[in-house]
Amino acid sequence: MDKIEEINKLNEEILKCTRCPLYQFKKNYVPGDGDPNSKIMFIGEAPGRDEDIQGKPFVGKAGQVLTENIRNILNIDRKNVFITNVVKCRPPNNREPKEEEIKACSIWLEKQLEIIKPDIIVTLGHYSTKWIFEYFGLKFNSIMKDRGKIYKVNRWGKEVKIIPTLHPASTLYHKEWREFFDNDFKLIKSILN
Numbered sequence: 001m002d003k004i005e006e007i008n009k010l011n012e013e014i015l016k017c018t019r020c021p022l023y024q025f026k027k028n029y030v031p032g033d034g035d036p037n038s039k040i041m042f043i044g045e046a047p048g049r050d051e052d053i054q055g056k057p058f059v060g061k062a063g064q065v066l067t068e069n070i071r072n073i074l075n076i077d078r079k080n081v082f083i084t085n086v087v088k089c090r091p092p093n094n095r096e097p098k099e100e101e102i103k104a105c106s107i108w109l110e111k112q113l114e115i116i117k118p119d120i121i122v123t124l125g126h127y128s129t130k131w132i133f134e135y136f137g138l139k140f141n142s143i144m145k146d147r148g149k150i151y152k153v154n155r156w157g158k159e160v161k162i163i164p165t166l167h168p169a170s171t172l173y174h175k176e177w178r179e180f181f182d183n184d185f186k187l188i189k190s191i192l193n
């Protein structure tokens with residue numbers, strides 16, 4: 001099976017998930033979107049309102065910021081990267097995901113990583129950075145301390161680079177953070193070949 005087939009098969013399982021209560025409140029599962037053959041994978045927190053309606057990650061206002069930087073700074077169309085979240089169902093009223101929801105949902109992100117085996121993982125904000133750092137045995141401090149640097153781990157018989165950045169939504173509330181977000185994308189660009 002190739003990666004596309006494997007991800008499609010995994011999506012069928014995700015679309016039946018009842019591992020935590022969030023499935024009862026959602027409109028649509030939001031498993032992930034884009035190209036499983038991509039070398040680069042973006043991981044956010046959890047779907048919001050627009051994502052819940054469309055069943056796709058990062059299609060609302062925060063998604064516009066992310067999509068813009070993927071296009072304008074990385075010069076890549078977003079359909080050519082893989083984008084997902086730690087949690088695949090929208091928490092009611094966009095509240096933060098609970099520890100037990102993240103735990104229950106983790107199996108899906110783990111399986112996605114094991115299929116895609118990306119060379120570069122970009123974590124967007126606190127939740128995904130903490131999750132990925134724990135998964136790869138790195139010490140998480142805080143998103144502000146850890147962002148904007150390249151962390152190298154050995155996995156899947158190769159060097160994998162992790163670059164944490166801010167959550168794009170945070171740049172909408174704190175306009176002055178957009179510069180950090182843009183600079184982190186320039187760092188990502190510098191390691192893309």
Ligand code: URA
Pocket residue numbers: 044045046047048051056057058059060062063085169
């Ligand atoms: N915020 C996220 O973390 N993920 C989305 O898909 C949308 C907004």
